Amino acid sequence: MSSPHTWNLLCSGVSSEDAAVLLQGMMKWKKVKSQLMSSTSCSSGAPHSMRYRLLCCACKHCADAVPYLHCAWRLKVLVCQEAATVDMHELGDHHCRARTPSNSCITLRQRHFIKELARENLVPMRIRHALGPKFGIRPAALPSLRTVQNIVHHFRRTRLGGNDKRKAIMEAVRASAFSGRDGDHDAFTFTSTYDGSVVPEVGNGSDARPFLVGMTTKALLRNSARDPGTFVLHLDATFKLITSQLQREHCAAALVALRCMYARVNGAELQVKFVLGDADKAQHKAFHDVFADRSFTYLMCFYHVVAKLRERSRGLSSELSALVYKGVYDLQFARSEAEFVEQKEAMLKEWAGHADLTAFTAYVKAQRQLRELAVLPHTARLKMGLLLAQLLACCGHRSMALPLFSLAPTCPSTLQTRTRGLRRRGLLSENVLTRSSINFLLGDADPDLVHVRAVPPMRTSVPELNRTREDMAITAQFGVHYARMEFRSVVDDFHEEILVNRKRVQNVGRPQNIDHALQRL
Template identity: 40%
Template sequence: SLKPSKVTKSQLVPCTICAIPVPHAMRYKQLACTCSECKKVAPYTTCPWLGKVLICQVARIAAVSEADKHITVATASRKMKLTEPQKEFAREMAKHGMKPAHVRNAMRSKFRLDDDDLPTLRQVQNFVNHFSKSKLGANDRCIEINTEIRSMAYCGTEADAQSFSFAWEEDADGHPLMGNGSDDRPFLVGLTTKRLLRRMDRDPSTFVFHMDATFKLNQVGYPVFVCGISDKTRSFHLVAIFVTSQRQVSEYEAALAALRRVYTRVTSKQLALKYVMGDADDAQYNGFQSVFAMDCNLTYMMCFYHVMAKVIERTRGLQASQAAVVTRDIYDLHFSRSDEAYEDRKEDILSNWGVCDELLEFSAYFKKQWLVGKFRLWQCYQSPSGHATTNNPVEQFNRLLKRDYTQRRQLKMGMLIKQLAACCTDQSMSTRPFQLVTEASSTLNNRVKEFRRQGLLTEFNPRRGTLEYLLHDAQPNIAHIRSEGVQRVYVPSRNRTQEVIAISAGMGVQYARMERQGQPPTGWEVDVRCGVCPCNYFFKFGSCIHLSFALQVRNVIDSDGNARLVYRGVNKRKRGQDSVMRGALVGRPPNNGHALDIQ
């Protein structure tokens, strides 16, 4: 047994150690001491020990010889192995996705170890990696992944929130069949729960179906498709997650067809979709058409975010003022109220662009890509007000997936499947309701607060005695609200890259413009009873600062957007003016005396 050493020389020379008569080579290696004990005794000299190893390349015989003595014969004491409680602790931590370095640090505080007793990082790494590879499925081995997926296959007796796997290709027993991810045997598996699937069991015109691919979740480079629906407040409800090896039409078809089939198995109904939000991806578009077009009246909408991202890319070569005009025109198109209005505006805009030579190229591109063909539906009026017009709801969910389930790491496939299954179960437990009515978001309420503080929102009250006053007073449910100022609307951005922040900021400016576009001098006529504002922002989002402000002024809601009890007391401000009329309606009727009067 040699003390620790390193190879300082290694070369092939004619063999001298074996008996084979034919000339051949052997490897000659020279070793130098790296023992820490020798270093400790004489820190500034090199240990004179030299080792020599000769290895015959044909007979595989080795000869070892030593020259000179070590400075000390003492050998460094080997580190202790992990104790059983330490192993148990490391297993527990590994199950929760902790990295070896974290496990080691946690061990230090948990077992109060000092540096000498603490296992080395290498030891912890070996233990944790072996454990997660063999017991937690942290591997890319086909057989183990197949076994895992087949053991989770849908059988019908699952609990509502228990996740199960499904696929389009099935064997005779109805178990999913997966390929190995090669071109001719693609890998595709879906994960969901009964409760997640039942979320789609509602009127198809009340939700938008999203499907978005997300990447970098696993070490073999397979994309993950996240499917879900968004409601009237644009919040996202997960339906299913697919892992697939390719992004071709055939995989989209297989995934959607499998989703349809498993939906029918769980609910005994046919899956019906009306609004689908997608990216400008031919494969995805064709997949939806071939699976749903035969019995659904499908509206394949384009993510408006993607339209704007591409437009910004294409207008980079233009002058800033021209790019601004183009952007403005496209937002005007986006906010069109109807097919006719859209067609009229489209003609106007194209003829305006046609006058300008620099815009010819962009105009041709925009017409070809976004005004005709598969990806032309990105206007607000394509879906009911309040519904999503971008893929942002699902993108936000993808962020959560990366933050909470894969911890921004690329996992081994076996581990990823387990994490996604856990995610499906967790999402099934969510109590967030599916909203059928639009509702002012907290950011909108904050914006109203800020506007009120700065006096940028006012209710228009005509002077008494004028004709306007009479008209105004005849409609008690109408509030005339004016908004001033061109502050940006806050649009949360998908990630922190510069381009994405630029798109979000641009959207914020345009949305703020839509709050005031076409505002009459006497303000928007907000219908307080029905909760409707005529502004463009309301048309898209189903809520706006004018409506929230009007409801606050009329005391229907407080400044946080919570409904208040209806005020039935005497209106002090107006009491003097017509107390007979209004006073008669509230409080004790004037001809009713106190109880004591009667007796």
């Protein structure tokens, strides 16, 4: 049946960008209907769909002119889903000719750009600001933050798995579950319990059925198949967990799942000699329960050691507090167990000379070993579905970029680069013992030992950082020159003035000299 209204064709077969420009030039409107239906605006013979949108007037001037009657203006927008063309039909007239600013329409290219940035986990505010330089939009003409938020949240929820729906999460976990046929760098999931068909069981997050899923790769598990005395197993619980609700049973289930998966991949039991955990009784007791058949040393994270020191030393004076921190940090940087024991005895002996440290010394003696392994907690406010995808990708990337495991001290590349830089500047020299030196006369000099004397390089003040920096790396040299140029007006014959300090007037000129590394550019 034909429509009872007489629609006037406004445009036909235009692109989505041109249609967005036309809509932005109209009076203010609002969308009252949007649905998919069979296409009638295209001559294609294949059946396909089109998007039907109906817009009505939302102009304030029309409502003020005739307050008792709705504006009769309507706009019908037909978007072909196959050819991506737009047809517009108009019906009726506005009550008033006065215009109000219309809604800022987001074009198809802008929508794709927003979705690409949403894949990188950028917040909607940053995405909105990125639209300006990308498409040349004035700040006043940018779409509203609410519009960008709607696009980003809908895209994450429908396309990136940014939701907490249990059915979708279970499908994602089971789709990437361990099968034995996975590649070395293919990330897979595993749990502590499986059903009869070797399908991992996933809880619903309640107290009775906690949600527990592990992720790793074969390469990561095989990398830990080595002498247990050469590495430290690090336990951490900082990602997507409420540590106050993390109980002993949860930690035990996670450790059991890890131990079983290690045995399936490597064909041997997980050997642990040193384990580093938080100052948490649940972790400590759970590890003793799961690895009761192993002999290991449980170490405490240095962050929690310092936190406990801060808590226990609040009533001490500033001098005694500094003495306590000095002793603990000396223990942290001990290079061997013998040196650690020696420094600990010296520290306790020094503390014994102060009566105010008697109770604190008794507390420290009751604690276990104080050691540290760098803890870098990473947190992200992501939905569980998107978080699983991000962690699986992280496991795969980490597996392909495994660092070499050294069993002996090695020289890092940064030290080699620094040594070459010092040698080029003539700051390294061999310390030759002269005949008049006491070591030469006593005969204690080892002929196989070479003594190298290093002179520290020149340091330049960087006002922007409020500190000094060595003139070593090229990046540091650029930072030094940039800081020096901030305090003088730089005018080149071919360039405009770019760095000006109006608080201090100096003669115009170039830097008096440049470093050796920049002379070769």
